[in-house]
Amino acid sequence: MPIDRRTILKGFVSGALSAGLPAMGNSISEAPDIGKHFRIWDAHSHLEGLPGNTAEERMAVLVRHMDRLGIERLILSQGFGEHMPYPTPAQVREENDHVMRAVKHFPDRAYGSLYLNPRDTASSLQEFDRCLLNGPMVMVGELETDVRCNSPLLDPIVERAIAMNAPILQHTWIAAGGNGRDESSPADLVELARRHPKGKFICGHTGGTWELGIRTIRDTPNVYAGIAGSDPVSGFVEMAVRELGAERVIFGSDAGGRTFASQMAKVIGADIPDSAKELILAGNLRRLLAPVLRAKGLPS
Amino acid sequence: MIDTNVHLFHWPFRRLAGDDPAELVRRLKEKGVRQAWAGSFEALLCRDVAGVNSRLADACSHHCPDFLVPFGCVNPKFPDWPGDLRRCHEVHRMRGIRLYPNYHGYTLADPVVADLFSRAAARRLMVQIVFCMEDERTQFPLMRVPPVDPAPLAEIVRRVPDLKLVLLNGGGWDGDESRGLRELAREGRVYCDMARVEGIEGLADLIRSFSPTQVMFGSSYPFFYFEAALLKVKSAGLAQDGRAALLEGNARVLLPEL
Numbered sequence A: 001m002p003i004d005r006r007t008i009l010k011g012f013v014s015g016a017l018s019a020g021l022p023a024m025g026n027s028i029s030e031a032p033d034i035g036k037h038f039r040i041w042d043a044h045s046h047l048e049g050l051p052g053n054t055a056e057e058r059m060a061v062l063v064r065h066m067d068r069l070g071i072e073r074l075i076l077s078q079g080f081g082e083h084m085p086y087p088t089p090a091q092v093r094e095e096n097d098h099v100m101r102a103v104k105h106f107p108d109r110a111y112g113s114l115y116l117n118p119r120d121t122a123s124s125l126q127e128f129d130r131c132l133l134n135g136p137m138v139m140v141g142e143l144e145t146d147v148r149c150n151s152p153l154l155d156p157i158v159e160r161a162i163a164m165n166a167p168i169l170q171h172t173w174i175a176a177g178g179n180g181r182d183e184s185s186p187a188d189l190v191e192l193a194r195r196h197p198k199g200k201f202i203c204g205h206t207g208g209t210w211e212l213g214i215r216t217i218r219d220t221p222n223v224y225a226g227i228a229g230s231d232p233v234s235g236f237v238e239m240a241v242r243e244l245g246a247e248r249v250i251f252g253s254d255a256g257g258r259t260f261a262s263q264m265a266k267v268i269g270a271d272i273p274d275s276a277k278e279l280i281l282a283g284n285l286r287r288l289l290a291p292v293l294r295a296k297g298l299p300s
Numbered sequence B: 001m002i003d004t005n006v007h008l009f010h011w012p013f014r015r016l017a018g019d020d021p022a023e024l025v026r027r028l029k030e031k032g033v034r035q036a037w038a039g040s041f042e043a044l045l046c047r048d049v050a051g052v053n054s055r056l057a058d059a060c061s062h063h064c065p066d067f068l069v070p071f072g073c074v075n076p077k078f079p080d081w082p083g084d085l086r087r088c089h090e091v092h093r094m095r096g097i098r099l100y101p102n103y104h105g106y107t108l109a110d111p112v113v114a115d116l117f118s119r120a121a122a123r124r125l126m127v128q129i130v131f132c133m134e135d136e137r138t139q140f141p142l143m144r145v146p147p148v149d150p151a152p153l154a155e156i157v158r159r160v161p162d163l164k165l166v167l168l169n170g171g172g173w174d175g176d177e178s179r180g181l182r183e184l185a186r187e188g189r190v191y192c193d194m195a196r197v198e199g200i201e202g203l204a205d206l207i208r209s210f211s212p213t214q215v216m217f218g219s220s221y222p223f224f225y226f227e228a229a230l231l232k233v234k235s236a237g238l239a240q241d242g243r244a245a246l247l248e249g250n251a252r253v254l255l256p257e258l
Helices: A055-069 A089-105 A121-133 A152-164 A186-195 A210-217 A236-244 A260-268 A274-296 B021-030 B049-063 B081-091 B111-122 B153-159 B178-187 B202-209 B226-236 B240-254
Strands: A041-045 A073-076 A110-114 A139-143 A168-171 A201-204 A223-226 B002-008 B035-040 B068-073 B096-099 B126-130 B165-168 B190-193
Touching: A041 A201, A041 A274, A055 A073, A055 A089, A055 A260, A055 B226, A073 A089, A089 A110, A089 A121, A110 A121, A121 A139, A121 A152, A139 A152, A139 A201, A139 A274, A152 A168, A152 A186, A152 A274, A186 A201, A186 A210, A186 A223, A210 A223, A210 A236, A236 A260, A236 A274, A260 A274, A260 B226, B002 B021, B002 B049, B002 B165, B002 B240, B021 B035, B021 B049, B035 B049, B035 B126, B049 B068, B049 B081, B068 B081, B081 B111, B111 B126, B111 B153, B153 B178, B178 B190, B178 B202, B202 B226, B226 B240
Parallel strands: A041 A073, A073 A110, A110 A139, A139 A168, A168 A201, A201 A223, B002 B035, B035 B068, B068 B096, B096 B126, B126 B165, B165 B190
Antiparallel strands: none
């Protein structure tokens, strides 16, 4: 969820899906059920830009669309309210409460991910313990644009995530006109990841300008390319697989601001083997989450 | 399925799967497309527009004349642009033209736009306007091109009632142009594709804002993965009639002779 996100197109502009699948006729209803060919877990989603007055209602909208495209489960992050830079501890708690309510209502379809403002270390660690250590959440992030992630302010949070073996999803961007204030780049994340080689970091959006983002994280093996939340530009996933290996590429959508459809297309439409698609669409995320899910007795 | 928004040849900043016309045709047919309305990536930056259009027409004719429908480019800021329009119509027998105002350095408020629309309408040529090719944030830093502002269009459309106008790549993720497009939707005679529509309910909302007869299938292939448009249709949960209109019927109404 980039810092300069403007009004999502609320109320307006608000197959042969791969070589391995059967050819599609002229009707979309004839399209193969992708979920029957691949398990699909979405590492990056929000409740923003969706109809509904409650977290449960908005989650129901997501589930309806997940069903249409065969998405088994998603990881839900903050975003019920308008994007707020530098949120107060109360605002952070409220966002996490929305996520936990949505997940509680759809326990078979979603896990929660922890929102924090790393500028406030004490309350971040309290919130970590409330929602992740002692609560139902399973990972950290999307960490937003409240502080650049190479800051030492991230260190205590990362150390706590490492202790639980929980991955961290960090928003990153490389904007042509320059990043927003306190917006992280993939290079910032690489700095953090090199300080914490036992940490597992998902580079949200792979910097948006993915040709540079992929190069930036290439030599840092504990950073994974998150493909969510950019236009479905052809070649993204092929390059990521070529440069990083399929084991380091993770599907996410950035719904509701994005469609599941446009983001899934990056994988389904890529000229890569089905075995690579399996890893990207679910296998890698399930592997990263396995220790946490096991510790919490949750299914994977 | 008719794809109203594809481009032939090479995107200037990246090689794309499908940037060879024969390969593009093969891939689109494999995905169930029966006809593709094709512009040329060369039109974005080349000054020899007549040469661009000639190569486009030749490629469509050579690779699959019943499948590829060429949409030539006119840059109304170039000398003798009416000559390019005439050649598109009379020499290449094109059914429409495709405009790129942001790449060609003019706005839709420029008086030449109304002139161009009138001449196109007189020749019964469809006009496609491409609002944006690429997210501004990810463009090459030395070649930044903001999206087209559609605000002036509603007034022009009222003045040229016979024009067949199609908006390509409108909407998108942050949709600054959405207010202008909403006004256009109310005009009732303007069509759009859905290649850049985003948001979970984005396509359904677009169809509600225009109408089920005004939105056409378009992929922006090969710049975008074709499957993005396909899966958006699947995700929208449209009734069978609405889906058929979107995928093919509305395009056939616009170009019945094909």
